[in-house]
Structure formats: C-alpha cells, structure tokens
Amino acid sequence: MSQSTVKTAQSSGLFIWTAEHLKAATAQLKGQWIGLETTDNERLTATRIITDTRKIEPGDIYLAIVGEKFDGHSFVEAAVDKGAVAVIISQPVADLGVPQLQVEDTRLAFGQIAAYRRQQHPNLKVIALTGSSGKTTVKEMLRHIFTQVEGAHSFEQNTTLVTRGNLNNDFGVPMMLLELEQQHRYAVLELGANHVGEIAYTAAMVKPDVACILNIGTAHLGEFGGRDNIAKTKAEIYQPLTEASTAVVPFDDDYTQQLTAAAKKYTSNVSHFGWQQLEGAKLPEVYATEVKTTALQSRFKLHFSKEATEVEVTLPMSGEHNVSNALAAAACAYAAGITTEVIASGLSQATSSKGRLGRQTLGKHQIIDDTYNANPNSMRAAADVLAAQTGYKILVLGDIGELGEASRDEHNKLGQAIAKNSVDLLLCAGEFAKDTVAGAKSQGMQQAYDFDTKAELLPKLQAVLTEHNEQQQSCTLLFKGSRSTTMETLIDDLLSAEG
Structure with a gap:
C-alpha cells in the first residue's frame, strides 16, 4: 500500500494493518512471518483481512480458515493471484511469492486478530446481546437510539456498528469486529451459541461494556439438552465484565435469580428490566407501566428507578414481546450513558427489519x-x-x-x-x-x-x-x-x- 493510499485510508477512518500489528495480535499462537524482508516489514500494510477468496481485492491479506468441511489453504495461491499481499496460514506454502504469517491455528488466529482490533478502540462503547429471541429487534432499537445521540443524526458518518444477519458465532463475531472504523462510537454485537463455551469465547473477544441477556427460552433446546444448560451458556456473556461494566438481566424471566447471581460474580453493576411482575417491593431498574398495545403500535411509560424519572414512549411495533424488547434496549442504552429523553426518541422511531412483523x-x-x-x-x-x-x-x-x-x-x-x-x-x-x-x-x-x-x-x-x-x-x-x-x-x- 502506497503512502498516499495509507493516508486516504486513514482519513476514511480505516484501520491500517501492519506486519507488526499482525505478529502482536497472534503472539499467543506463536505467529511468525515467513519470507518477510526488512523492507517488506515497513511496506506491508492493508485495510482488509479476508477469509473468502471470492471477495479478495488487490492489497488485501488472506486468512486461510480451516473448517469441518473445508480448508482455506487450498485457495492460498488463488488469493495471491487475485492480489493478496500476504497470507495467514498454519501450513506454509512453498514458492508463494508473498509473506506468510504462520500460526498454530488460523481459526483461533481470526479471533485473536479480532480481539486485537477491538483493543484499538478504548473509547468504544460495546453492547453485547444474547438470548433465545428478540436479538435482531433489540439490535435495531439500539441502532435507532444511538442515531439520536447528538452528532450521530447527521448521517454523515455511521457511528454505530451493528451485527449483520446471523454473524454471531465464533466466525461471525470476528468478521464484525474487523469492520470497526475510527468513527465508530458504539458497537452492538449479537453473541449466539451452538455449544457450551462459544459465548465465553466471543464475549472475551468483544470485551463488552454492557452485556445483556434478553430471555431464556427454548430455542436450540435439542442442542443443549434443557433450559438449565441454555441459561448457563447464555450467562457466559457476563464473564469478561469488570466493575466498570454493567450486566443487564431480564426481570420477568424464570431464570432471573440464576442470571443475577452469575452476573454478580463479575460486576456489582447489575440492571434489571421488565414490566409484567411488578407486585413486589423491589422494582427493576428499567420498567414499564400503563402498557397498551394495538394492532400497529405500543404505548407505555418508561421508568428509570435510579433517577426516579419516567418518559412516554410510543413504539411503532405491536406485541407485548416488543415492549420487553424495548425495555432491554433502554436498559442497555442507559447503561451506556444515553439520556432517558434520547432513549425514548430512538424507540419512537424504531422499525422492524425484513421478516420481523x-x-x-x-x-x-x-x-x-x-x-x-x-x-x-x-x-x-x-x-x-x-x-x-x-x-x-x-x-x-x-x-x-x-x-x-x-x-x-x-x-x-x-x-x-x-x-x-x-x-x-x-x-x-x-x-x-x-x-x-x-x-x-x-x-x-x-x-x-x-x-x-x-x-x-x-x-x-x-x-x-x-x-x-x-x-x-x-x-x-x-x-x-x-x-x-x-x-x-x-x-x-x-x-x-x-x-
């Protein structure tokens, strides 16, 4: 990448990967460069790390992922032919003609590189979400809330990174983190799981400031063997939290007590959201009253116990479940420092994505x-x-x-x-x-x-x-x-x- 191209990329807010960055990011996997001359070390720069050779463009770095049914090493030469300036591999390729970063495991390297990328944004507010249902809707609600934050509504820059589609596993989460740009102020990342330990792995990667479990339902029941195991797996999202972080827990769920106990192992900042079980003396930190749902929208009063404040919300979505989704989004945004008025304004403009009502x-x-x-x-x-x-x-x-x-x-x-x-x-x-x-x-x-x-x-x-x-x-x-x-x-x- 030429100096002028580097300057253009930097002015566009793109992160510039160097040989030193990549070696540092993969140090735990004994990352070592092969065929990298001193002059290459200074010149080797890229803005994109790509795992799919069909998407390779000149100047990219190719990462050869090994999966259950494929091996990216089979496409290393094709990546170079398409213009890759370096490759990340676990099995070196002879006479390749470009520098190769050898690591012990390329899939783990993908996660390490993504974690390194996350660390370059110390001022980024990251919200991590998991749950059996509602994740996509809550992501969109948070996107609309953050759009209302002063300076973000100009639309000149996209200040919020939000998980696309189902990029929520140990492969999709790194892909999303590698899309971080300098102008991003917020990231809303969905963490899914097909097995025990997967959320622990991705949560450690994203290091959330706010970690939220929406609910414990019966999605993937057959894979986990029961709701108790689902709850334990979802609770892994709280593991990377510190005293500076906030855990968001559903107040109306069968597993509220278990999730609260799990969260308190890592942080004392635990915020609950709910509205259906408000008889007790203790109220959740974020709750709704006077809920009225119609065919096209939902109206309710949104309360924040900490400030003893309330705001009126007209949510352009029907269904009581979407009131719960709105409360989860409000609790996450509030924990990220967003004002109650901005939260209400964002929720009033939230819309469903395709295939969601x-x-x-x-x-x-x-x-x-x-x-x-x-x-x-x-x-x-x-x-x-x-x-x-x-x-x-x-x-x-x-x-x-x-x-x-x-x-x-x-x-x-x-x-x-x-x-x-x-x-x-x-x-x-x-x-x-x-x-x-x-x-x-x-x-x-x-x-x-x-x-x-x-x-x-x-x-x-x-x-x-x-x-x-x-x-x-x-x-x-x-x-x-x-x-x-x-x-x-x-x-x-x-x-x-x-x-």
Missing part, C-alpha cells in the same frame, strides 16, 4: 411477514400480535427447528396456546404440523389444518381468501416458521398469483 397488502387483506425465524416463545408472541389485528385472522406456521426430542411436545403445547387466543384459522405445514394442530384441537379449536408441505397448504389458503373476497371481508394473515422452513415463499406465491 413487516406488513404488506394483498388486495383488501393485510399480510404480516414474521418469517425470519421462530422458537416457541416467539411463535406465541406472533399469535398475540395476530389476535390484536382486525378482520378474519389466519395464522400460517412452519415447523420450529432445533428442539430435538422435545419437538413433538413443544409443537403440541404451541397449538394449545394458539387455541386460547383470538385466532380464527390455523394452517400448519411440516413434519410437526400434526402435533401443533392436535394441540389446538385438544383445546377446542376446530379451524386448524395440517399439511405435509407448503405446496399442499397453499390451495387451502387461496380458497379461504377467495371465499372472503366474495363476502367482501378482509383478512389478516401472519406467516412464521424457523429459517429452514422459508415460509416467506408462501407470501411470494400469494403475491405473484395476485399480480
């Missing part, structure tokens, strides 16, 4: 797209949202994945819960559709039908809509299922048939 019309009918993902808790919350709507209410569900041996029982319980709500018609597709419908019918819901596939469900749905069109009646349809079920394709089929 998004709305569109189909003739006189309303479609609610909540297809991004699903777990038992979010399925019940979706049914509550639908129950608050107008017209004939149709709930279209796919299976919930990753429940293991509890799958049939959880789907049956889901059906029972739906039957107790104001839903007119339940249509389910998938392996466990029969279990959901059986649960609904056991509680007296007759208009519930199961189908093996979405293709079999579609004609029934179209027939119902045709019938209501003929009767000049409007319907509200809510679609939801785990990501693997791609329930959004049903919405596409309906819209394309209408077009």
